[in-house]
Amino acid sequence: MTTTQNAASPIGDATLAEFTAGLRGTAVLPGEAQYDQARSVWNGAHDRRPAVIARCAGVADVIRTIDFARSEGQPLAVRGGGHSIPGFSTLDGGIVLDLSPMTGVQVHPESRTVSAQAGCTWKDLDAETQQFGLAVTGGLVSSTGIAGFTTGGGIGWLMRKYGLACDNLVGADVVTADGQFVRASERENAELFWGLRGGGGNFGVVTSFEFQLHEIGATVLSGLVFYPAEEAQQVLAGYRAACASAPDELTTLVNLTTAPPVPFLPASVHGTPVIGVGGCWSGDLDAGEAATAPFRSLGTVIADVFAPHPYAGWQQALDPLYPRGIHNYFRSALLRTVDDDALRVLQDFFAVLPNPLTEIHLQHLGGAVGRVPASETAYALRDQEFIVNVIARTTDADGFGKVVDWARQVTAALGPDAGAYVNFTGESDPSLVRASYPPDTYRRLVELKNHYDPANLFRLNQNIVPSVSSE
Template sequence: MKAADALREGFRGQVVVPGDAGYDAARAVWNGAIDRRPEVIARCTGTADVLRAVTVAREHGLLTAVRGGGHNIAGLAVCDGGMVIDLSAMRGVRVDPQRRIARAQPGTTWGGFDHETQAFRLATPGGLMSSTGIAGFTLGGGFGWLSRAYGLACDNLLEADVVTAEGRVVTASAATHPDLFWGLRGGGGNFGVVTTFTYRLHRIGPAVLCGGLFFPAEHLAATVRAVRDLMADAPDELFASCIFGRAPAAPFLPAGWHGRPVVRVGVCWAGRADRGREVVAPLRALPHLVADAVQTRPYTVWQQMLDPGWGPGAHNYWKSEYLSVLDDAAIDTVAAHFATVTSPLSDVKLAFLGGAIARVGPEDTAYTHRAAPYLLNINSRWESGEPDPHVAWTRAFWNAMRPHSSGGVYVNFLGQEGPGRVLEAYGRAKYERLTALKDRWDPENFFRVNQNIPPSV
């Protein structure tokens, strides 16, 4: 416990070690399949605590994980035997409505962020669920309901305060340390601990046209084709995502459909509601519609609509892939594999990208695959029991979809899949540029509990 004793000197936050009453709760992350036991958890209150934690971890040679929201599928917010720099108590958000910017600390979730910015009818592209943390989400790129209109979260990042591996605090932006700023926008947690994110905000809300359209799973192929065809020419204000899973026990669904396999088409319109109704009308007119929950509602409410059923504790295993092709063969493959799903908690998500995401230059940020029009995420989820059937189903599904791939994976949906898949997330040229950046900012690979880009030596 020498590291814990050293950490307590000059540390304002809570130091948690094995045997403490709150230890098991402090080491738990969203994915219940992750069970790791760090030597010490440093629950930071601010930048000074982060600096102290980094210094102590380096001095004691501790493997170090960094926790923001703890929502990462690979469980990279916690490690065995080392130190967790826990930022979850750092949740401050300060909004400047005149300049349309917000400064937020890394423990903030999108629910907390939106709560503050919507007080001024402002928002920035955030996660599809309010419980997702802003930090890892932004560092990996970050797409959500506003992304076709306003880009990724990382595209709206204006500045970041960073604690480096050598224990300095620097501010990265387009004007200062632009190389580091480039790497933070998509390169994950490889280059330091961000203690403040500064975002550009946009006029949104308080109400937006949004909601879900529900169709029977046996009409999956026809429904997805209709969404695909509409989104091919849709205005940037419209974001759409298809979820294939069990219907929730929601009041807007007939009781006889609760728990049955359905296609849920989620739509969000980032503009005037009357125009949005015109654009989504063809989807609402599709045959076999079970329920239509599209309406104007507060943006903050919409951001929480997917939260039920995706809370912490369940076991999760994901495989994800950007798709360049969504022809009838690809859609039929999705339908065939979804029909054999092994857990009632599992689902499959298909996001329709493009718009402002694709208009950012391919070399402007570390985020890659901007031209990919679709993103598939196969989400196995189960409460207990053997993981093998669920993992096997996920892998078989993913392998069947690989012929339709654009050749890459979204780093935020990447599990513990090895360095080859990290390379696929960036491509060879950008990976080499990130390696050079790692050489400069973290040559000893202190920050390596992540989707790691190791230094060259």
């Protein structure tokens, strides 16, 4: 699945040489030995050839790269962790602003805050914050970058207790489309700060994030319990009922999937459809046994691997299942409630999984996520109790179109009123971007875009199109 991109005009050799000579970091060009590695991204569905990859060493390089793209009229892709499902972190021709060398992290235990540069992944951040028993809501796959994850909302294992990643953002350093360096917080550039918490990368390049941290210790009660596929109706209905009384300390999801060949599952189920219920308890470990019990007795248990785990280890537990380089397409639907019709849709599409790599996740929101006022952040669909994430994957291009169609069918069947999670809209589709925000929020985002990026320099994203743009 590809994204629509404007054609890039060639950059003159002398102009390019002048630009690259002024970087403190490095520029990688076509034909150089490291070019193929530097241009690759996590999602193998996007094989692009940029004209230059600017591997930024710091803010000065970011400013220089933005100024160069603007002055030369070149399309610009911004890369943090490089996990963009629609491929926004790369392009053909044009310039990739690569933040991945910028991975500095500074934890402030006294104030329970952390400052992290935008090239960090969640694995980087967790490694530092866990030295002090602290954490903030991060991605379910630790190689995900903190930048796009946070600016799009940020759904993770700690969210019901501590909110989304964007809810814990307390400040950000940003380079805007005109090359200006600004600070965004509740006290400085407050409207920009509002937009960064859910509005994606539309308003500038965040070079550093400051998060509020929470004391969770080094160990959480977490794990998975597996049930037979033929008990899907019972398990899904039981899951919905159990969520109604779940404490905020417990974040859970259902994974309608295919059993991987892991040692804790019987060999007889390897490669067959199963239902996994995963959870993370971020409170007192003893209390967690009682809180997780309803989710661990929803049907015939194939295996139960809930146990105390190092938090950083649990954050990386799913990494082997999401390797770099395969083809990925994700779609989502936010639901106020999961009624019987929605459960039937999930069961029906679970019965026709296109391949063993495809999955349907039903994840419980609520808790701290729902208590944030809708107007406080650009992530405004706060009254949605559940999110369905549809994971469509193939090892290579063969059959990829088929699984993409399947994923679209799942979300379409959930109904036209389902909202979308902007990080999992699958592609650059204006209707899906609009579905990620209430109308008043979207209008406010357009006004913010008009102010900070009227020419739509930052358009390789889930784009908020400025009303004053000629794009």
